[in-house]
Amino acid sequence: MIGKIATGKSFRGCLGYLHEGRLQESKELQLEEMAKKQADVIHYNNCFGTRKQVVRQLVAVSKLNPKLAKPVFHASLSFAYGDAALLTKQQKADIAIAMAEEFGFDQNQFVVISHSDTLHEHIHIVANRVGYDGKTASDSNSYKRMAQFCRKIEKLYNLTPVLSPNRFLQAEKRVAKAKRIDNRKELLKKTLVWAISKSTSIEAVKARMEKRGYQVELSRGIAFTDKKQVRFKGSEVGYSLANINAQLSRQLKIAEQQIQQDKAEELERKQTKGLSI
Structure with a gap:
């Protein structure tokens, strides 16, 4: 399993891309792009509704810390070619929840989106770094923590092991x-x-x-x-x-x-x- 992690400024832009893909020249091409993404929301945490409703909820809570420039926490977990079929939708959601606990935002708002648009099935976790108490989840040592988390999940679910980045x-x-x-x-x-x-x-x-x-x-x-x-x-x-x-x-x-x-x-x-x- 390979994990990637990033922070960003726009909940609307991040969720829009995950649901619709890259912006296309026409409505027909955009519908084709959306069909390719095969986006499926498999878990909501402390937020719910349509994409627009979720974005509004995330933005509202992020304003509890107006000084934070990048309130968006975006992680992706990509499963090996032969592994995705071994995992149920609930297991994928459980892995995302475990990652939220590992990174300290399990009480914050986040959504989990499953994609099947590549050879490797993968999930995205889009979270609000700002909690309801106004505190911000840390993003320090994110890459190292992500590598360690992936190795732990591989053992727990008997997934194909991947080498951790050399620097760790x-x-x-x-x-x-x-x-x-x-x-x-x-x-x-x-x-x-x-x-x-x-x-x-x-x-x-x-x-x-x-x-x-x-x-x-x-x-x-x-x-x-x-x-x-x-x-x-x-x-x-x-x-x-x-x-x-x-x-x-x-x-x-x-x-x-x-x-x-x-x-x-x-x-x-x-x-x-x-x-x-």
């Missing part, structure tokens, strides 16, 4: 982690070299990598995520999308040249055989 590990563990990362890179590179050598198109490379257990992201670039949910860009192992396509083109030209050469040799053999007769 002890020195001896950093070395071990670095070695594991290098081994993963080497294995990815070796597998990718094999997949490219056996393929004639980027789609074939993608299919072969997926059969070897990698999730492949293919858009303007290419990235691979292994079974331990460690992600690498192709360029990190020396094979950007442009490099892969260039190598595939070279292979195709060599194959075409070989075919032409084989044809020429076959024709020459036939001609030679005809002359000998």
Whole structure:
């Protein structure tokens, strides 16, 4: 499980994006964007109603501390590809509630939104950092606390473990982690070299990598995520999308040249055989 955390200024902007996605050029495109987000509010805490009603409630309480520039607490928890199906909606809500307790805003207003618009199902927690008593939940050491929380939840729910960010590990563990990362890179590179050598198109490379257990992201670039949910860009192992396509083109030209050469040799053999007769 991977956790991300941020603070912000606008409850309306944050919740609007989570429900509707990025602003589109037309109403039709916006409806398509909303359908892709598949936003589902799975828990309310000390607030309730439509999105506009919830925003008004959050803003009203945040004014109890008018000096706070960023009252919005926004966290996301992304589950490994094979893990989301293991969790019920209630379990996802329970994980969000546990995170609220861990960060000290469990008595504050917050909503939990589930998304299924990517390969990894994930949830968002949007909370008011300001409580009803006017006190503000601390955001100090947020990244370290989030990493520790994710490791604890992985054990509790038997989820796929993910390596904590290197800066939060002890020195001896950093070395071990670095070695594991290098081994993963080497294995990815070796597998990718094999997949490219056996393929004639980027789609074939993608299919072969997926059969070897990698999730492949293919858009303007290419990235691979292994079974331990460690992600690498192709360029990190020396094979950007442009490099892969260039190598595939070279292979195709060599194959075409070989075919032409084989044809020429076959024709020459036939001609030679005809002359000998």
